[in-house]
Amino acid sequence: MSNLEYGYLGPPGTFSEQAISNYCARYGGSTTACGSIRDIVEAVTADRVDLGLLPLENSLEGSVNLSLDLLYQHPELKLYREIVLPIEQYLLARPGVKKEEIKEIYSHPQAIAQSGDYLANEFKDAKIIYTDSTAAAAKKALADRKRAAVGSIRLAEIYELEIMAENLQGDLPNATRFVLAAKKDKDLGPNNHLGEAAASDFKTSIICAPKVNEAGVLHRILGKFAEENIDLTRIESRPSRQRLGEYIFYIDLKGCSSDQHLSSALEEVKKISSYFRLLGSYPKTVIE
Amino acid sequence: MSNLEYGYLGPPGTFSEQAISNYCARYGGSTTACGSIRDIVEAVTADRVDLGLLPLENSLEGSVNLSLDLLYQHPELKLYREIVLPIEQYLLARPGVKKEEIKEIYSHPQAIAQSGDYLANEFKDAKIIYTDSTAAAAKKALADRKRAAVGSIRLAEIYELEIMAENLQGDLPNATRFVLAAKKDKDLGPNNHLGEAAASDFKTSIICAPKVNEAGVLHRILGKFAEENIDLTRIESRPSRQRLGEYIFYIDLKGCSSDQHLSSALEEVKKISSYFRLLGSYPKTVIE
Numbered sequence: 001m002s003n004l005e006y007g008y009l010g011p012p013g014t015f016s017e018q019a020i021s022n023y024c025a026r027y028g029g030s031t032t033a034c035g036s037i038r039d040i041v042e043a044v045t046a047d048r049v050d051l052g053l054l055p056l057e058n059s060l061e062g063s064v065n066l067s068l069d070l071l072y073q074h075p076e077l078k079l080y081r082e083i084v085l086p087i088e089q090y091l092l093a094r095p096g097v098k099k100e101e102i103k104e105i106y107s108h109p110q111a112i113a114q115s116g117d118y119l120a121n122e123f124k125d126a127k128i129i130y131t132d133s134t135a136a137a138a139k140k141a142l143a144d145r146k147r148a149a150v151g152s153i154r155l156a157e158i159y160e161l162e163i164m165a166e167n168l169q170g171d172l173p174n175a176t177r178f179v180l181a182a183k184k185d186k187d188l189g190p191n192n193h194l195g196e197a198a199a200s201d202f203k204t205s206i207i208c209a210p211k212v213n214e215a216g217v218l219h220r221i222l223g224k225f226a227e228e229n230i231d232l233t234r235i236e237s238r239p240s241r242q243r244l245g246e247y248i249f250y251i252d253l254k255g256c257s258s259d260q261h262l263s264s265a266l267e268e269v270k271k272i273s274s275y276f277r278l279l280g281s282y283p284k285t286v287i288e
Numbered sequence: 289m290s291n292l293e294y295g296y297l298g299p300p301g302t303f304s305e306q307a308i309s310n311y312c313a314r315y316g317g318s319t320t321a322c323g324s325i326r327d328i329v330e331a332v333t334a335d336r337v338d339l340g341l342l343p344l345e346n347s348l349e350g351s352v353n354l355s356l357d358l359l360y361q362h363p364e365l366k367l368y369r370e371i372v373l374p375i376e377q378y379l380l381a382r383p384g385v386k387k388e389e390i391k392e393i394y395s396h397p398q399a400i401a402q403s404g405d406y407l408a409n410e411f412k413d414a415k416i417i418y419t420d421s422t423a424a425a426a427k428k429a430l431a432d433r434k435r436a437a438v439g440s441i442r443l444a445e446i447y448e449l450e451i452m453a454e455n456l457q458g459d460l461p462n463a464t465r466f467v468l469a470a471k472k473d474k475d476l477g478p479n480n481h482l483g484e485a486a487a488s489d490f491k492t493s494i495i496c497a498p499k500v501n502e503a504g505v506l507h508r509i510l511g512k513f514a515e516e517n518i519d520l521t522r523i524e525s526r527p528s529r530q531r532l533g534e535y536i537f538y539i540d541l542k543g544c545s546s547d548q549h550l551s552s553a554l555e556e557v558k559k560i561s562s563y564f565r566l567l568g569s570y571p572k573t574v575i576e
Contacts, residue, residue, distance in 0.1 A: 035416070035418075036397055036400065036401055037401065038401050038404050057353070064352070064353070065345070065352070066398065066401060109324055109420070110354065112324065113324050113325065113326050113354055116324075116326050128323070130420045130421075131420065132397070132418045132419065132420055214519075215513070215514060215517045215518055215519045215520075216510075216513070216514030216517070218510055218520060218523065219507060219510035219511055219513070219514040220514075222504075222506055222507040222510060223507055225503070225504070225507070226503060226504030226507040226508075229503045229504070230503055231502070231503045232503075232506060232525070233525075233535075234525050234535075235506065235523055235524070235525050236523070236524045236525070237520070237521075237522050237523050237524070247521075247522075
C-alpha cells in the first residue's frame, strides 16, 4: 500500500473528497484538505503533499478553467492518473424526518441545478438556499428538521444524515473528471498503482500553441494525429493570456507517449508549435 | 431605445449584473435577476423575459459547462449577441476603514483565487472566508469594520462601500464572455442593436457531432473550414451524454453565416455530421 499524501479540494464531504477517499481505500495513502484549487497546486509545488487532485471537467466544486490555467502556469507539474467519479445527488436530512416536514433545501448552486427536475416536481414549495459547498449544506440540514441538503452519499456518512431520496440528477450520465498531478522530478517511490494499466489504456495530455495564428492552423496540428491514426478524446482552446486573439490548445489523446505512432505524431506537432508541453501519459481509475 | 427584458444570473452586484446593466445603459431595456443559469433558460423559453444572458467562459458565477449543455438541450434557442466584460477585482470595505483594521476577507472562491497574489502579499494574516457570491461578500463587509470584500466596482455603488484597492487580479488579461440567447421565433421588434455591426465583425457558433466516431474525424471537419479560409476562435469537445466515448463539438468561427465562404463550409460540415446546429451569427459588445 502507498504512503503518499494527496491534496484535494475540501472541506470533507465534497465530491473531491469522495473521489480521493475511494482512491486511497483502494491504493492506500492519506489526504489533506486544501482551501482552493490554487492552494492544491501550491501544496504540490511546495512539497507539502506528494500529489494534488485537480478537477478538470463538470466539477461541482471549482473552476475547470482555473485547473487548466494552473497546469499551463506550472511547467514543473506532470499528470500521473485520471480519476473519474460518477456524480450522484442525494437528498439528505436528519434521521426520521419526513418529506412533508422539509421547508428549506440547501446546496451548492450546481448541485441544485443538477437536481432541478426532481426538486421542481417533489418540493415545489420549499425554499432553495445556495451554500458555498455541499458540505456546508449538510451542516445546515443537521441543525434543523425542516431542512434538507443535496449532495454526495459521503455527506450522509460524515454528518450522520439520512438518505431521503437518491439519484436526484435523473438519467443523464454525469461524472466529474479529475487528474492527479505531481512535480515532474518527485520521487514517488515504488507506487506502482500510479502507472498500473495496459499501455493501450493510457491517455496522453498536451498543451500546444501554433507558431503562426491563421485559419487552418488547428487543422494542420490535428492532421499529424490523423496521419498516425490517433484518437482525440478531448480538445479545448483557451486564450493564451499573452496576446489577444492568440490561443493555446489542450488536447487529450488515446495512448501512451512511449508508443511509436503517438511519439512520432507528437514530434511533428512540436515542430509546428511555438509552445509545446507534454503534461503526461497516465492510466484511468473509475470510482464505483 | 429598446424595451426588451433581459434575464441574468443574480443577485444584483454580480459580474453578470454589471454586464447587463452596462449593456442596458447603452441600448435600453430592463433586467430580471434569476436564481440560476437553468432559471435564466426557463425564463426565456417561458417568455417571462425576451433574452437571457448566459455566461460562457471564465465566469465567476456559474458553470460554463452548464450553459453549453443547456444550449444543446434547447434547440429552440438562438444566440443574438456576445458581451465581453473585463473582470477587475476590487477590495471593498465600509467608508473610512483602514487596511490594518481588516481581519477577515470575504468573497466567492474564484474572486479570491483571481486576487491570490495581492491578498497573499498585503493581507498575510487576514482570514479568507468564502461566500456564495461576491454580492454576499459585500453584505458581510457592510456589517463590520474588520471585514473587506473582493468583487466588482458595481458592489461599491450598490452597497455604498469604499474602494480600498483596485486591480487585485494583477496584469493578467481577464474577461468573462457572455451570450444573449432568445427563442428563434421571438419577435424582438425593431431592436437593431442586436444585429448592429459590420458583417465582418460577426462570430458564428455551431454545435456538431460527426457521423462516425473515429481517429481523424475532427481533422476532417476542420478541413472544411480551412478550405474556405475561415478562422476558428474557439473549440471545445463535450461528451454527448448519449453514449460513452461519443463527443459533440462546440465551434466558434469568425464571420456571418450569410457570408458565402462560411455558409458553404457549414453546408459541407452538415453533410458529414450526425447532429448539426447553427446557434447563430452575432456581433460583439465589449463593456468598458
